[in-house]
Amino acid sequence: MRQEWEPEDLIEVWTLLEDDMGRLRNKSGVNRLGFALLLKFFEVEARFPEDAGEVPAAAVGYVAQQVKVPAGEWAAYDWAGRAVKRHRVEIREAYGFRECSVEDQAQLAQWLAAELCPVELSRERLAEAVVARCRKDHLEPPAPAKVGRLVGSAVSTFEERFCQRVFGTVLGCRWRFRAEVLSDFI
Incomplete structure (x- = not known):
């Protein structure tokens, strides 16, 4: 996610709507801010941030004002808790x-x-395709590191299949050729 936001873009993307505010009713303090930031981040990226630093500071400040929780509370959000x-x-x-x-x-x-x-051929574009496919299928994409491993696995599988097809074709041609040559001598 980009870290620099113009004020009008910040307002357009990070403003909490009525439905969003309804989801915040039973939350308070750092959990209220954390939920609001996760909600808007997911709306934009169709995934959750891996850590607090991935959420733009300007967005933290803007959302904190809306939920009336100090922006500094974001640092106390528990990323491993229930x-x-x-x-x-x-x-x-x-x-x-x-x-x-x-x-x-x-x-x-x-x-x-x-x-x-x-x-x-671009692994980066393959990773982008995975994320796009996940969005289309309404799946939360795996973490970026897992997407990279998934792409690596797919590339290896493709290369292995490709080599088997090419090698199998070459071997098949050689055996047919040898059989034809041998049949001339028999």
């Missing part, structure tokens, strides 16, 4: 998303190997 897990579940449900399971990741890798690796 509250953040509950917040993520609530936000996924609000946007109709679900977590990306191990099976989903395997299917994404197969899709990449079969459909995109034959026509795209």
